[in-house]
Amino acid sequence: MGLFDRLKAGLKKTKDILRTDLRDLFKAGAILDDDVLEEFEGRLIRTDMGVAASDRIVTKLREDHGGRTVDVDAVWDTVRGELRELLKGDGSTNWDLENPLSPLAKADSGPTVILVAGVNGVGKTTSIAKISNLLQKNGNKVVLAAGDTFRAAAVEQLTMWSERLGCDIVRKDSGADPASVAYEGATKAVELNADYLIVDTAGRLQTQKNLMDELDKIRRVLQKVIPEAPHESLLVLDATTGQNGLSQAKSFSAAVECTGLVLAKLDGTARGGVTVAIRQEMGIPVKYIGVGEGIDDLEIFDPDGFVDALFSN
Amino acid sequence: MFEGITEGLTNAFSAFRGSGKITEANIRDGMKQVRTALLEADVAFDVAQDFVKQVTEQAIGAEVLKSLRPDQQIVGIVNQCLIDLMAGDHQLAIKRDGITVIMMCGLQGSGKTTTCGKLAKMLKEDGKSPFLVAADLQRPAAIEQLKVIGDQVGCPVYHEDPAKSDPVQVCRNGVKQAKASGATVVILDTAGRLGIDDELMKELQRIDNRVAPDTCLFVCDAMTGQDAVNSARAFNEALELDGVILTKLDGDTRGGAALSVKAVTGVPIKYVGVGEQLDRLEQFHPDRMAGRILGMGDVLSLVEKA
Numbered sequence A: 001m002g003l004f005d006r007l008k009a010g011l012k013k014t015k016d017i018l019r020t021d022l023r024d025l026f027k028a029g030a031i032l033d034d035d036v037l038e039e040f041e042g043r044l045i046r047t048d049m050g051v052a053a054s055d056r057i058v059t060k061l062r063e064d065h066g067g068r069t070v071d072v073d074a075v076w077d078t079v080r081g082e083l084r085e086l087l088k089g090d091g092s093t094n095w096d097l098e099n100p101l102s103p104l105a106k107a108d109s110g111p112t113v114i115l116v117a118g119v120n121g122v123g124k125t126t127s128i129a130k131i132s133n134l135l136q137k138n139g140n141k142v143v144l145a146a147g148d149t150f151r152a153a154a155v156e157q158l159t160m161w162s163e164r165l166g167c168d169i170v171r172k173d174s175g176a177d178p179a180s181v182a183y184e185g186a187t188k189a190v191e192l193n194a195d196y197l198i199v200d201t202a203g204r205l206q207t208q209k210n211l212m213d214e215l216d217k218i219r220r221v222l223q224k225v226i227p228e229a230p231h232e233s234l235l236v237l238d239a240t241t242g243q244n245g246l247s248q249a250k251s252f253s254a255a256v257e258c259t260g261l262v263l264a265k266l267d268g269t270a271r272g273g274v275t276v277a278i279r280q281e282m283g284i285p286v287k288y289i290g291v292g293e294g295i296d297d298l299e300i301f302d303p304d305g306f307v308d309a310l311f312s313n
Numbered sequence B: 001m002f003e004g005i006t007e008g009l010t011n012a013f014s015a016f017r018g019s020g021k022i023t024e025a026n027i028r029d030g031m032k033q034v035r036t037a038l039l040e041a042d043v044a045f046d047v048a049q050d051f052v053k054q055v056t057e058q059a060i061g062a063e064v065l066k067s068l069r070p071d072q073q074i075v076g077i078v079n080q081c082l083i084d085l086m087a088g089d090h091q092l093a094i095k096r097d098g099i100t101v102i103m104m105c106g107l108q109g110s111g112k113t114t115t116c117g118k119l120a121k122m123l124k125e126d127g128k129s130p131f132l133v134a135a136d137l138q139r140p141a142a143i144e145q146l147k148v149i150g151d152q153v154g155c156p157v158y159h160e161d162p163a164k165s166d167p168v169q170v171c172r173n174g175v176k177q178a179k180a181s182g183a184t185v186v187i188l189d190t191a192g193r194l195g196i197d198d199e200l201m202k203e204l205q206r207i208d209n210r211v212a213p214d215t216c217l218f219v220c221d222a223m224t225g226q227d228a229v230n231s232a233r234a235f236n237e238a239l240e241l242d243g244v245i246l247t248k249l250d251g252d253t254r255g256g257a258a259l260s261v262k263a264v265t266g267v268p269i270k271y272v273g274v275g276e277q278l279d280r281l282e283q284f285h286p287d288r289m290a291g292r293i294l295g296m297g298d299v300l301s302l303v304e305k306a
């Protein structure tokens, strides 16, 4: 299976809901009236994209096609166009489906540091394992830093992944200062001449100010060793998350300037539409999607593919 | 964000202030605001639609009370309908004699393992002797995690070598051992799974059939959006849930999932998780939840302002 097919497979549920239902909804020849539009709004909201983003698409549809007979292709073009625009933002991120590492920043010299953060249980640690796997497959040397010293057996969890991956890990005892783990991780990455250092962090809710400050501290400590670090601050979002995702993106960005999202657990029935709202409001792009619990279940996110997977046959 | 909604509602309901009569026309705008508030709180689309319809009917049918302005009356009705919808038996049934077996289930990362520890702690403080069973053989270090939590609570944890066992066997042996050791409540920690994962859902059903838990609890992340209905329905169809525990309510999520899950399954919410620490488990209060979903900490204050 090619990447595009796998993306589509991962998003099959999204596609099913939006495509088959919408084909039924926008019947050629019928009049595009308010009932149809309201029904369509429901489909959009069910993706978790939120009222504002859904409104924008529905308004555009109403303007362009309202009260007229439905031309299915023209309606599709409008929907697809709006969604692509919402997702693409300023177009500053380079997407190259042939190169799964293309969305990631790279340090000019020395180790590239990736800081991974997010609320509790979203899939941070697992995503780190998957990204490490991707990096290693592409010939990179990876060091992990077990910065979650709080949750029960979090260090053990990342250690088990590092053993499976065969990569180095820096760890301390449970309860140790996460910033000191990050510091040692950076030192180790430089010392080993690694290509990437990936720092795991404990899950935290964005409303916990002291824990958000702790993230900032981790960032500052990393910079003591590697001044440009972190080159990439990834926020992991759970695809089942609703509108709270926006609040997460705002607060984590305020703390560590998120450069991208990893949308985990997109293999279920959730559609991850809140990323559309995040992209629209904050410009943070989705870089990867998680489509399973295994080490290979990570895909590069491609906005065109995402929209096509939603709407193409 | 909350202010905006509250203000919107106040304005919408103020629009027919003094008109003295609730009609479909003057309630429409206000109800649109209610609907938006619910959707922004992540209440499932269909649940929000039905709710608004129901409240509209009820409000129009209702006699205008002399003592209240119509806007106050509608806010009251909306609030009360939310409370009624989420009401149920919020107590956890524990047998007085013999052993009670509780099975936890839910999506990946929802908070099952942590909640096992919280329940064990709560039961222990209540004079019961809880016993934990590590039936997640899937996630790296899941057993280790439950062992650490068991240690913190001071509660035994049964586990087997994941390479040589399977979850059904672990649960059966675990319950056996719990009985032998004189425990009164057994809590089974299962691996996270998706409702559409047939194989893993069947595995849960096998545990359900072979161990026959007295209570099956669905652990649901309060930040869940529209998907809450899909997963709750799938788990309820596979297992006939007895209760829901809503986790991670300590953040700023509006928690519309509470309404969605209750509406589609009818299963009552038993507890809410309000922190990572093991003492952060609280009773579920439908009235507090209603205010939260509406984005109004205190609905009565809105009524006053209106």
Ligand SMILES: Nc1nc2c(ncn2[C@@H]2O[C@H](COP(=O)(O)OP(=O)(O)OP(=O)(O)O)[C@@H](O)[C@H]2O)c(=O)[nH]1
Binding pocket: A118, A119, A120, A121, A122, A123, A124, A125, A126, A127, A148, A151, A154, A201, A202, A203, A204, A236, A264, A265, A266, A267, A268, A289, A290, A291, A292, A293, A297, B108, B109, B139, B192, B194
């Ligand atoms: N189905 C599915 N499950 C996933 C995916 N990514 C992670 N998971 C599962 O989600 C659960 C939580 O993953 P973790 O990686 O431990 O999440 P975390 O964010 O590190 O959690 P904390 O450190 O406790 O905050 C685990 O059971 C993972 O196996 C995914 O893409 N799909």
Ligand SMILES: Nc1nc2c(ncn2[C@@H]2O[C@H](COP(=O)(O)OP(=O)(O)OP(=O)(O)O)[C@@H](O)[C@H]2O)c(=O)[nH]1
Binding pocket: A120, A121, A151, A203, A205, B106, B107, B108, B109, B110, B111, B112, B113, B114, B115, B136, B139, B142, B190, B191, B192, B193, B247, B248, B249, B250, B272, B273, B274, B275, B276, B280
């Ligand atoms: N803030 C907060 N965090 C919670 C709460 N309950 C659980 N967590 C956190 O959520 C994350 C996931 O919790 P787990 O108990 O590992 O979740 P799980 O459902 O067992 O996960 P899997 O076994 O991987 O499916 C951890 O970081 C917990 O500390 C809660 O009520 N509030």
Ligand SMILES: [Mg+2]
Binding pocket: A124, A125, A126, A148, A154, A200, A201, A202, A203
């Ligand atoms: Mg983790």
Ligand SMILES: [Mg+2]
Binding pocket: B112, B113, B114, B136, B142, B189, B190, B191, B192
């Ligand atoms: Mg668990």
